[in-house]
Amino acid sequence: xxxxxxxxxxxxxxxxxxxxxxxxxxxxxxxxxxxxxxxxxxxxxxxxxxxxxxxxxxxxxxxxxxxxxxxxxxxxxxxxxxxxxxxxxxxxxxxxxxxxxxxxxxxxxxxxxxxxxxxxxxxxxxxxxxxxxxxxxxxxxxxxxxxxxxxxxxxxxxxxxxxxxxxxxxxxxxxxxxxxxxxxxxxxxxxxxxxxxxxxxxxxxxxxxxxxxxxxxxxxxxxxxxxxxxxxxxxxxxxxxxxxxxxxxxxxxxxxxxxxxxxxxxxxxxxxxxxxxxxxxxxxxxxxxxxxxxxxxxxxxxxxxxxxxxxxxxxxxxxxxxxxxxxxxxxxxxxxxxxxxxxxxxxxxxxxxxxxxxxxxxxxxxxxxxxxxxxxxxxxxxxxxxxxxxxxxxxxxxxxxxxxxxxxxxxxxxxxxxxxxxxxxxxxxxxxxxxxxxxxxxxxxxxxxxxxxxxxxxxxxxxxxxxxxxxxxxxxxxxxxxxxxxxxxxxxxxxxxxxxxxxxxxxxxxxxxxxxxxxxxxxxxxxxxxxxxxxxxxxxxxxxxxxxxxxxxxxxxxxxxxxxxxxxxxxxxxxxxxxxxxxxxxxxxxxxxxxxxxxxxxxxxxxxxxxxxxxxxxxxxxxxxxxxxxxxxxxxxxxxxxxxxxxxxxxxxxxxxxxxxxxxxxxxxxxxxxxxxxxxxxxxxxxxxxxxxxxxxxxxxxxxxxxxxxxxxxxxxxxxxxxxxxxxxxxxxxxxxxxxxxxxxxxxxxxxxxxxxxxxxxxxxxxxxxxxxxxxxxxxxxxxxxxxxxxxxxxxxxxxxxxxx
Numbered sequence: 001x002x003x004x005x006x007x008x009x010x011x012x013x014x015x016x017x018x019x020x021x022x023x024x025x026x027x028x029x030x031x032x033x034x035x036x037x038x039x040x041x042x043x044x045x046x047x048x049x050x051x052x053x054x055x056x057x058x059x060x061x062x063x064x065x066x067x068x069x070x071x072x073x074x075x076x077x078x079x080x081x082x083x084x085x086x087x088x089x090x091x092x093x094x095x096x097x098x099x100x101x102x103x104x105x106x107x108x109x110x111x112x113x114x115x116x117x118x119x120x121x122x123x124x125x126x127x128x129x130x131x132x133x134x135x136x137x138x139x140x141x142x143x144x145x146x147x148x149x150x151x152x153x154x155x156x157x158x159x160x161x162x163x164x165x166x167x168x169x170x171x172x173x174x175x176x177x178x179x180x181x182x183x184x185x186x187x188x189x190x191x192x193x194x195x196x197x198x199x200x201x202x203x204x205x206x207x208x209x210x211x212x213x214x215x216x217x218x219x220x221x222x223x224x225x226x227x228x229x230x231x232x233x234x235x236x237x238x239x240x241x242x243x244x245x246x247x248x249x250x251x252x253x254x255x256x257x258x259x260x261x262x263x264x265x266x267x268x269x270x271x272x273x274x275x276x277x278x279x280x281x282x283x284x285x286x287x288x289x290x291x292x293x294x295x296x297x298x299x300x301x302x303x304x305x306x307x308x309x310x311x312x313x314x315x316x317x318x319x320x321x322x323x324x325x326x327x328x329x330x331x332x333x334x335x336x337x338x339x340x341x342x343x344x345x346x347x348x349x350x351x352x353x354x355x356x357x358x359x360x361x362x363x364x365x366x367x368x369x370x371x372x373x374x375x376x377x378x379x380x381x382x383x384x385x386x387x388x389x390x391x392x393x394x395x396x397x398x399x400x401x402x403x404x405x406x407x408x409x410x411x412x413x414x415x416x417x418x419x420x421x422x423x424x425x426x427x428x429x430x431x432x433x434x435x436x437x438x439x440x441x442x443x444x445x446x447x448x449x450x451x452x453x454x455x456x457x458x459x460x461x462x463x464x465x466x467x468x469x470x471x472x473x474x475x476x477x478x479x480x481x482x483x484x485x486x487x488x489x490x491x492x493x494x495x496x497x498x499x500x501x502x503x504x505x506x507x508x509x510x511x512x513x514x515x516x517x518x519x520x521x522x523x524x525x526x527x528x529x530x531x532x533x534x535x536x537x538x539x540x541x542x543x544x545x546x547x548x549x550x551x552x553x554x555x556x557x558x559x560x561x562x563x564x565x566x567x568x569x570x571x572x573x574x575x576x577x578x579x580x581x582x583x584x585x586x587x588x589x590x591x592x593x594x595x596x597x598x599x600x601x602x603x604x605x606x607x608x609x610x611x612x613x614x615x616x617x618x619x620x621x622x623x624x625x626x627x628x629x630x631x632x633x634x635x636x637x638x639x640x641x642x643x644x645x646x647x648x649x650x651x652x653x654x655x656x657x658x659x660x661x662x663x664x665x666x667x668x669x670x671x672x673x674x675x676x677x678x679x680x681x682x683x684x685x686x687x688x689x690x691x692x693x694x695x696x697x698x699x700x701x702x703x704x705x706x707x708x709x710x711x712x713x714x715x716x717x718x719x720x721x722x723x724x725x726x727x728x729x730x731x732x733x734x735x736x737x738x739x740x741x742x743x744x745x746x747x748x749x750x751x752x753x754x755x756x757x758x759x760x761x762x763x764x765x766x767x768x769x770x771x772x773x774x775x776x777x778x779x780x781x782x783x784x785x786x787x788x789x790x791x792x793x794x795x796x797x798x799x800x801x802x803x804x805x
């Protein structure tokens with residue numbers, strides 16, 4: 001699987017190259033943590049050295065995705081080992097590692113993620129990642145920087161299993177039946193399993209007994225659902241009867257009954273639906289019965305909530321999920337013990353004499369212990385408060401309340417110099433941070449620490465660090481050589497690279513989070529949007545605003561010049577294609593309003609037009625613009641000016657208004673000189689600003705940013721790409737007035753060796769699709785030549801190298 005990590009460290013350039021005329025020992029000093037993180041970063045950059053991003057790759061990454069992932073996991077674990085050696089706060093390095101892992105995995109195709117997930121034991125990966133607006137959850141499940149038993153990872157697997165069970169029960173998932181899903185993924189078949197948990201006994205039924213068990217479940221489920229009408233509670237005996245009935249079928253085992261597994265899956269789903277909402281009281285009879293049969297331990301009911309206990313009461317619960325719940329119960333029980341131990345120590349400290357002054361002998365040591373016990377108890381108390389166990393034992397704790405309320409008045413009585421020394425001795429602040437901390441801030445820091453409010457403490461530390469940085473920046477002498485946080489103003493190439501990666505990730509997430517929730521196209525097509533009101537939003541095409549049946553505001557656009565819906569089809573197809581390419585995009589649907597073709601799209605709330613001043617654009621903005629250029633060229637859209645790129649409330653960029661897509665197909669050029677509209681596209685603005693030196697300081701046009709978009713588009717099978725654009729091709733081919741039609745008609749005539757007047761509509765449409773596939777295949781070559789020839793960016797040659805297979 002390639003060279004070992006020590007070799008990778010040696011090969012991976014982390015300082016100035018020898019060609020720069022500097023001895024290696026004179027370059028920036030990198031710590032072991034930074035070196036380890038830079039190796040992980042190398043995977044996210046496809047092996048490209050971040051110090052020399054356009055030179056040949058320095059990490060020799062295998063083409064086989066499983067081997068590459070195995071190397072990546074090894075590099076992540078080495079980075080974690082280095083982070084664990086740190087004596088200070090590791091949070092910022094851990095955040096850097098999470099960012100790099102997410103970027104690496106997000107760079108994979110959907111098929112690659114599924115292949116890896118299956119290879120590492122994930123069941124039914126095709127059934128997760130169905131959302132149109134969020135990333136694939138398999139990215140998190142495969143992320144080695146989080147533990148394998150993380151709750152989120154367990155939840156992702158549970159979602160897939162539950163959807164699988166729903167399919168086998170006759171329901172649809174993502175609008176598809178089980179048979180349709182099996183056509184996409186032949187692995188979606190039920191696998192017999194009959195491993196029973198302790199306390200449950202297997203039995204061998206006849207077909208008649210299985211039928212009787214089914215009828216018992218149906219009867220009991222009906223009784224529970226009837227009792228729970230209008231939010232009422234079901235009688236505990238009814239609930240216990242349904243659980244017992246399901247357990248009867250779940251423990252049945254007879255290899256001669258071929259459909260038993262399917263029957264059990266359907267029964268499990270029916271019981272799941274009956275118990276969508278369940279309360280502790282409703283489970284009381286079933287819990288007592290389970291205790292009597294040693295199916296659950298008494299302590300588990302004191303630390304697990306109703307839904308968690310219900311899973312332990314049911315024999316149908318997956319083995320791994322059951323084990324995870326048992327482990328969770330043990331961990332929570334240990335938390336309770338720790339909490340009670342800390343409360344006992346606080347009771348001792350809150351004696352008649354009150355809290356000691358820091359100036360007293362032994363005062364600092366005593367208050368350090370008091371603060372630690374208060375913090376540990378506070379963290380545990382907040383954690384326990386969210387458990388909601390079926391048999392609660394936690395009540396309002398007077399001792400903890402007194403401990404917390406004593407901190408503030410105690411801090412008021414201390415001298416500022418003593419408080420500063422104290423927060424430094426406890427490790428809450430550095431000496432530099434404490435030196436600029438006021439008494440009020442020291443008090444707030446201690447109060448939040450006592451309550452266990454880690455986020456509030458971190459926020460206060462951040463504000464102090466900014467003060468320290470401001471203070472140091474005003475000194476005439478160089479600041480002391482101190483280790484700056486990664487997320488502060490970057491002090492090295494590593495810090496800058498991480499800051500840029502984190503900014504890109506945050507901006508992408510901000511854009512995705514702002515997107516309206518996806519709606520099934522068939523549902524939208526059936527909606528009646530009514531007349532609507534005029535929308536004065538500019539642009540060529542008439543626009544109206546409508547309140548959709550979902551209660552949201554929708555924008556509808558007609559065709560400025562009637563084209564039989566061809567322009568509408570082009571915009572809707574572009575929306576689908578951009579989404580497939582990985583760009584955050586508002587979904588656009590083709591429909592009819594008042595009998596006329598129209599496109600409709602949900603409004604993007606809280607967004608504004610992107611600034612038209614390139615000097616205000618960040619590096620992440622420019623990288624996003626380069627990626628948008630790649631996608632726009634693939635789809636023949638030369639109209640993404642700043643008015644057609646929206647900035648979300650959280651800073652993400654979302655392209656809109658794709659009505660001019662394909663307009664100049666077959667006639668346009670990938671060139672700085674091709675500007676067919678009165679407005680200037682954002683990518684041309686960026687390139688113009690680069691040439692004029694008007695980008696912000698340190699911001700550059702990075703050809704490597706195009707790689708991820710090109711890779712996404714290259715990964716789309718040609719047949720799928722044709723399918724995405726088919727409606728636009730055929731609708732446009734039927735309209736001779738479409739600007740791209742003559743060029744495609746000429747291509748079709750040449751291909752078939754006939755006169756243009758003899759070319760059929762189908763041949764025009766197929767020529768369009770052939771051309772779209774050809775353009776997609778040539779993206780890497782075309783953009784490498786564009787960046788080299790038009791912008792004179794010699795480093796663009798790396799695009800060719802990054803595309804090697």
